[in-house]
Amino acid sequence: MIGINLRSKLIKTFAFLLFCGSLTAIARAADPYGVWMRPSTGTQVNFYDCGGKLCGKIVAVKDQSRKSEVGTVIMIGAAPSGDNQWKGDLLNTDNGKTYAGVVTMRGPNALRLEGCVTFICQGETWSRVR
Numbered sequence: 001m002i003g004i005n006l007r008s009k010l011i012k013t014f015a016f017l018l019f020c021g022s023l024t025a026i027a028r029a030a031d032p033y034g035v036w037m038r039p040s041t042g043t044q045v046n047f048y049d050c051g052g053k054l055c056g057k058i059v060a061v062k063d064q065s066r067k068s069e070v071g072t073v074i075m076i077g078a079a080p081s082g083d084n085q086w087k088g089d090l091l092n093t094d095n096g097k098t099y100a101g102v103v104t105m106r107g108p109n110a111l112r113l114e115g116c117v118t119f120i121c122q123g124e125t126w127s128r129v130r
Contacts, residue, residue, distance in 0.1 A: 032086065032103055035059060035129040036111050041066075043093075044129055045074060047103070047111075054078040054086040054103060058093070069093050075101055090115045 032047045032054060042062025048055055056075035061067055078088025078101065090101025092115055099115035106112050106125060114123030 032105055032111055036126040037129050038113075038126055039124055043069070045126075047075070050077065054080075054088065066093075075103070078103060 033049060035044050035046050037044050043058060043066070044060040045056045046059045048057070054075065055073060055077065058069050058072045058074060061069055072091070072093060074091040074093065075088055078086035081087040081102075084105035086103045088101055089098050090113070091098050099117055102112075102114045102116065102121075102123075104112040104114075109128040111126045111128070112123055113126055114121045116122075
């Protein structure tokens with residue numbers, strides 16, 4: 001009896017741990033935090049929590065002529081503005097201008113980043129690196 005009881009408890013504990021792990025994976029699906037790659041340039045940006053808001057900093061570049069951009073903060077203090085969406089200022093390192101930026105999660109490994117001036121927006125869908 002003791003052996004069966006112990007086995008039953010172990011199975012229940014294991015099932016509970018698997019369930020908890022799946023919740024973490026679901027939560028990560030809408031989580032912009034981590035390193036993402038811009039497809040047009042190969043630039044990698046780490047999006048992180050900064051005081052409850054979203055910030056982003058360049059952590060790697062593909063084009064070595066742009067290596068001085070590593071460490072540049074391109075987004076600071078973006079606030080949640082809807083389901084899986086954050087809005088804040090976005091620096092375009094191509095021209096040095098700051099735009100109204102919108103980050104939208106499109107899935108666990110897809111993040112849409114747009115910069116807007118008045119009603120004109122341009123953007124790209126980035127992929128998760130880690």
